[in-house]
Amino acid sequence: MNVKVIKRLCEAHATPGCEDEVRDIIASELGEYEQSIDKLGNLIVRKGEGKKKLMLASHMDEIGLMVKHIDKQGFIRFTTLGGFFDQTLLNQRVIIHTKKGRVYGVIGSKPPHLMKEEERKKVVEYKDMFIDIGAGKKEDVEKAGVRIGDYITFDRDFEELINGFITGKAFDDRLGCYVLIEVLKKATPKVELYGVATVQEEVGLKGARTSAFKIYPDYAIAIDVTTTGDYPGVREEESNVKLGKGPTISIVDAKGRGLISHPKVRELLIETAEELNIPYQLEVGEGGTTDATAIHLTKEGVPSGVVSIPTRYIHSPVEVAKLEDIENTIKLLVGVVEKLE
Numbered sequence: 001m002n003v004k005v006i007k008r009l010c011e012a013h014a015t016p017g018c019e020d021e022v023r024d025i026i027a028s029e030l031g032e033y034e035q036s037i038d039k040l041g042n043l044i045v046r047k048g049e050g051k052k053k054l055m056l057a058s059h060m061d062e063i064g065l066m067v068k069h070i071d072k073q074g075f076i077r078f079t080t081l082g083g084f085f086d087q088t089l090l091n092q093r094v095i096i097h098t099k100k101g102r103v104y105g106v107i108g109s110k111p112p113h114l115m116k117e118e119e120r121k122k123v124v125e126y127k128d129m130f131i132d133i134g135a136g137k138k139e140d141v142e143k144a145g146v147r148i149g150d151y152i153t154f155d156r157d158f159e160e161l162i163n164g165f166i167t168g169k170a171f172d173d174r175l176g177c178y179v180l181i182e183v184l185k186k187a188t189p190k191v192e193l194y195g196v197a198t199v200q201e202e203v204g205l206k207g208a209r210t211s212a213f214k215i216y217p218d219y220a221i222a223i224d225v226t227t228t229g230d231y232p233g234v235r236e237e238e239s240n241v242k243l244g245k246g247p248t249i250s251i252v253d254a255k256g257r258g259l260i261s262h263p264k265v266r267e268l269l270i271e272t273a274e275e276l277n278i279p280y281q282l283e284v285g286e287g288g289t290t291d292a293t294a295i296h297l298t299k300e301g302v303p304s305g306v307v308s309i310p311t312r313y314i315h316s317p318v319e320v321a322k323l324e325d326i327e328n329t330i331k332l333l334v335g336v337v338e339k340l341e
Contacts (some may be wrong), residue, residue: 059201074135082131100145246279258289
């Protein structure tokens with residue numbers, strides 16, 4: 001387990017449409033293999049030969065923000081890129097990525113001390129927030145290099161907790177990117193293996209759609225993260241996924257509006273886990289979906305499945321995962337790649 005690489009991936013900044021930092025790290029780690037970058041920006045790494053094609057996909061982008069308006073007092077209004085729970089935004093430190101370099105700021109709102117009673121009872125929405133970079137007027141912001149359309153990410157470091165737990169931003173899906181790197185390094189495929197680091201997953205699974213069309217694999221597996229139910233406020237019937245219990249194999253996500261995993265791929269994952277004594281969990285999801293949803297609808301269809309790393313507090317700057325689950329996800333996928341002929 002190379003925690004330094006995980007740290008580099010998670011501390012890199014890559015909102016949808018601006019994935020260069022992460023792509024460069026992955027390309028460097030996999031420099032010995034055949035690589036290409038398609039027109040949309042997906043990194044495609046090829047390894048092995050065989051009659052069948054297997055595609056593994058992990059997305060590089062993280063949820064982020066974008067500069068929408070700069071007011072006369074120098075406060076910056078923003079819009080969101082990807083799914084946010086607005087309460088996670090307030091009082092966060094952020095980085096605005098400009099052509100001149102990084103500009104640091106904080107997200108603020110009207111203080112509760114000045115709110116009326118009925119205002120305090122309401123959740124503050126992102127449209128009522130702003131970014132303060134210390135400017136006194138609009139011209140100060142422009143002088144710093146901030147422009148409409150600049151990308152914004154969280155200013156948050158990766159840290160190791162106790163008992164093999166880790167925390168940081170962008171675990172969705174930098175943990176998947178790390179797994180992709182390790183599987184490509186360790187597996188000896190009997191098929192033509194394509195590892196794809198995709199772009200713009202958080203805003204419509206766009207990179208998965210175009211890269212799958214180019215490759216048109218016989219089988220595909222998306223590597224992502226999934227929510228857990230092992231902390232206060234979540235009932236077991238809402239989520240039975242737990243940290244430390246192994247990778248999650250998806251049966252259905254988004255109540256079937258996303259992916260209903262293909263039986264052949266799903267059983268291949270389960271059989272491999274059981275043969276190699278790798279702990280695993282099964283999930284019937286009602287919330288989000290993954291790159292596999294776009295991949296499985298490519299051309300005449302691609303039998304697809306999803307393997308996820310259990311992660312707490314997804315789509316926040318303080319996601320939490322366990323190294324043991326990451327390691328077992330790698331072992332499972334290496335086993336699948338080497339079993340498929």
